[in-house]
Amino acid sequence: xxxxxxxxxxxxxxxxxxxxxxxxxxxxxxxxxxxxxxxxxxxxxxxxxxxxxxxxxxxxxxxxxxxxxxxxxxxxxxxxxxxxxxxxxxxxxxxxxxxxxxxxxxxxxxxxxxxxxxxxxxxxxxxxxxxxxxxxxxxxxxxxxxxxxxxxxxxxxxxxxxxxxxxxxxxxxxxxxxxxxxxxxxxxxxxxxxxxxxxxxxxxxxxxxxxxxxxxxxxxxxxxxxxxxxxxxxxxxxxxxxxxxxxxxxxxxxxxxxxxxxxxxxxxxxxxxxxxxxxxxxxxxxxxxxxxxxxxxxxxxxxxxxxxxxxxxxxxxxxxxxxxxxxxxxxxxxxxxxxxxxxxxxxxxxxxxxxxxxxxxxxxxxxxxxxxxxxxxxxxxxxxxxxxxxxxxxxxxxxxxxxxxxxxxxxxxxxxxxxxxxxxxxxxxxxxxxxxxxxxxxxxxxxxxxxxxxxxxxxxx
Numbered sequence: 001x002x003x004x005x006x007x008x009x010x011x012x013x014x015x016x017x018x019x020x021x022x023x024x025x026x027x028x029x030x031x032x033x034x035x036x037x038x039x040x041x042x043x044x045x046x047x048x049x050x051x052x053x054x055x056x057x058x059x060x061x062x063x064x065x066x067x068x069x070x071x072x073x074x075x076x077x078x079x080x081x082x083x084x085x086x087x088x089x090x091x092x093x094x095x096x097x098x099x100x101x102x103x104x105x106x107x108x109x110x111x112x113x114x115x116x117x118x119x120x121x122x123x124x125x126x127x128x129x130x131x132x133x134x135x136x137x138x139x140x141x142x143x144x145x146x147x148x149x150x151x152x153x154x155x156x157x158x159x160x161x162x163x164x165x166x167x168x169x170x171x172x173x174x175x176x177x178x179x180x181x182x183x184x185x186x187x188x189x190x191x192x193x194x195x196x197x198x199x200x201x202x203x204x205x206x207x208x209x210x211x212x213x214x215x216x217x218x219x220x221x222x223x224x225x226x227x228x229x230x231x232x233x234x235x236x237x238x239x240x241x242x243x244x245x246x247x248x249x250x251x252x253x254x255x256x257x258x259x260x261x262x263x264x265x266x267x268x269x270x271x272x273x274x275x276x277x278x279x280x281x282x283x284x285x286x287x288x289x290x291x292x293x294x295x296x297x298x299x300x301x302x303x304x305x306x307x308x309x310x311x312x313x314x315x316x317x318x319x320x321x322x323x324x325x326x327x328x329x330x331x332x333x334x335x336x337x338x339x340x341x342x343x344x345x346x347x348x349x350x351x352x353x354x355x356x357x358x359x360x361x362x363x364x365x366x367x368x369x370x371x372x373x374x375x376x377x378x379x380x381x382x383x384x385x386x387x388x389x390x391x392x393x394x395x396x397x398x399x400x401x402x403x404x405x406x407x408x409x410x411x412x413x414x415x416x417x418x419x420x421x422x423x424x425x426x427x428x429x430x431x432x433x434x435x436x437x438x439x440x441x442x443x444x445x446x447x448x449x450x451x452x453x454x455x456x457x458x459x460x461x
Contacts, residue, residue, distance in 0.1 A: 048376075051387070052428040053106045055400030058421045059094055062399070067118030068139035069094040069422075072341070075397065075414040085145040086418065088133045088159040092166035093422020095119055096300065096437055099173050100429025103436050113178060116170055120181050123167075127153075129206060131188035132160045153208040157194050158217070161227025164189060165301040165441060168230070172440040186446065191231035200244035202228055202237075219356060220245040221287045221315065222294040229302055232453070233446035242453045243267050247285050248275030249356060256356050257286070262460040274460040279353045280325050283461040284318040289361035290350030292338035292371035293423065295319045296378075300426045301441045305377060307454035315459055319354065320375040324382060326351045330364075332407040334389045336371030337364055341403035341415035365408045369401040370420040373427035380431070400424070 062070040062082065069090050072083040095116060102112035126142045127134060135154040136145035144153050164186055171183035193212065194203045201216035202224060217224040220242075228245070231237045248260035250273050262275030276283045287294035296316055299305060304312035327335030337349040339361070349368070350361035372386045394412055395401045400421050404413040430437050441447040 048384075048387075048428045048432060049104050049106065051401075052101060052104055052425050054396070055421045055425050056097065056101050056106055058399040058416050058418070059097060062416075062418075063094065063115075064139040065118075066122040066139065066142050067094075067115065067120075068122060068137060068142070069418040070139055071418055073399070073416045074341075084139055085136050085147075086139050087136055088156070088163035090418040090422070091119060091123070091133075092159075092162035093419055093426065095163075095166040096169055097422045097425035097429070099169055099440070100426050100433075100437055103433050104429055113174060116174065116182075117178055120167075120170070120178065120185065123185055124181065129153075129155045129208075130190040130193060131185070132190070132206075133163060135159060135205070152210075155206040157191070157202050157205050157227050158224040160189070160191075161224065161230050162301075164230040164234075164446070165226055168444045168446045169301070169437055169440040172443045186234070189234070189236075191227070191234065191236040194227075194231070195237040195241060200241050202231070202241070202245075218246055219286075219288055220247055221285045221312075223297045226298045226301055229298070229450050229453075230446055233444075233449045235449075239450065239453065240268050240270055242450070243270035243272045246275075246356075247273060247459065248277065250275065255358065257353060257358050265458065267456060274458065276459065276461045277353065279322045279351070280329075282318055282321050282325070284322060284354065285315050285459055285461065286354050286356045287350075288355055288357055289348060290337070290352055290354030291348065291361055292319070292323060292336055292350070292368075292374055294338075294350075295354075296374040297423060299377070299438075300374075300423065300430065301438060302447070302454070303435070303438050303442055303451070304454060306435075307451055308457065311454060311457040311459050315461060317378045318461060320378045320382075322354055323351055323371070323375070324379070326353070326363075327367075327407075332365065332367070334367050334372075334386050334393065334405070334407055336367050336369070336375070336386065337361075338368050338371040338374075340366060340368035340370070340420065341413045341417060342366055343411060343413050365406055366404045366413075367407050368404045368420065369395055370403075370423045370427075373424040376427050376431040377435075 059069055062073050068086045070082050071086050071090050074081040098112050098115050101107040102109055122142055127144055132155050134144050135156045136148055138145050167182045167186050171179050196203055196216050204213040204215050206212050232239055249256050251259050258277050260275035265272050265274050277286045324335045337351055339348045348361045349364055349366050352363050369390055372383050375383045393405050395405055399416050402412050403415045403417055403420055
């Protein structure tokens with residue numbers, strides 16, 4: 001049975017047309033494909049489609065026969081060094097990148113479907129807990145990777161949230177048996193054990209030896225909100241959960257990065273302090289550490305810009321503005337702070353003033369390209385200019401952009417991370433198609449049911 005036989009093909013063509021209309025409006029073209037080429041194909045703009053193709057080489061080169069992408073790959077003087085392990089977040093980014101690459105014409109429909117089918121087949125066979133996936137797997141065997149978490153198996157809530165969202169997209173993007181199998185993988189997942197009975201927040205994870213973690217995700221403006229959104233959409237936890245994580249700590253908290261301002265509002269009988277921070281006159285809701293991916297990664301899946309016009313959509317725009325201003329104040333040639341690889345290992349970077357915790361993330365000077373791609377929908381012209389400047393600094397590697405550059409010394413980190421390559425491709429795909437990945441996600445009950453939470457909330461910014 002073909003996609004057209006099930007109705008999926010018609011919907012896919014409609015979504016492409018919607019995305020192309022946005023592209024054509026900018027590029028002045030009449031045709032969907034022509035619009036995409038004009039926007040990104042070298043004649044106009046930054047060649048975003050070509051960049052997506054370049055980045056996808058990583059997944060072509062470093063995905064195992066089981067459809068599992070390698071977490072980390074490093075170019076050394078002695079050759080390529082690989083990690084041979086992967087996580088649910090890595091798998092999620094590979095899956096949505098593959099769907100997005102097909103929408104861009106970077107991959108054929110047949111190749112994309114084959115790649116996604118391999119992932120789904122493996123996920124149907126690996127060890128899970130409550131239908132949720134372990135923190136690490138060996139990409140060569142699909143067996144649990146036991147060299148972390150003190151040799152015990154661990155289930156990460158935030159990582160599973162990304163994979164749930166990705167499988168939901170697959171379930172909508174592909175008809176027939178593949179789509180049904182992806183939806184089945186989501187249907188058997190159960191997030192209810194992660195709903196804290198006292199504070200109503202999401203518990204961080206489950207350790208096979210020690211049980212559920214004794215801590216919860218405390219701030220809404222960070223990547224765990226994808227798991228929160230999905231768990232609500234699946235009916236595993238109540239909608240009131242959305243109001244339990246903090247927007248900021250209240251003004252009496254004297255240990256935070258800065259004292260918050262704001263006001264109390266009530267949603268669904270839950271009192272919420274709608275607080276904000278400020279940087280150089282720009283008001284925003286902070287994250288944990290001030291990293292770009294904390295704030296913007298959820299918008300790869302969730303229609304925050306369109307639905308959260310008084311909340312996350314507005315805040316994401318402000319977030320990019322602060323990141324840019326922070327770099328300008330230091331006379332850096334490029335901007336974009338987020339956790340990434342360094343020549344010596346891995347570092348957590350962010351704008352300190354954007355984080356609630358003091359001295360949590362380092363203030364650079366390591367800039368990572370994925371932070372720019374995540375900003376495409378919120379500051380398109382500035383992001384494309386930043387891409388040009390990054391390329392002049394030598395960021396192009398064999399398998400996409402290198403993971404970071406020191407903006408003060410020019411030193412490059414010749415590493416690639418599945419998560420970062422995937423965020424970059426997915427961001428480009430959304431940007432050039434009018435948000436096709438988000439459209440697929442919100443076509444599902446999982447994506448659609450919590451939409452009113454975004455629409456109703458009003459940040460104090």
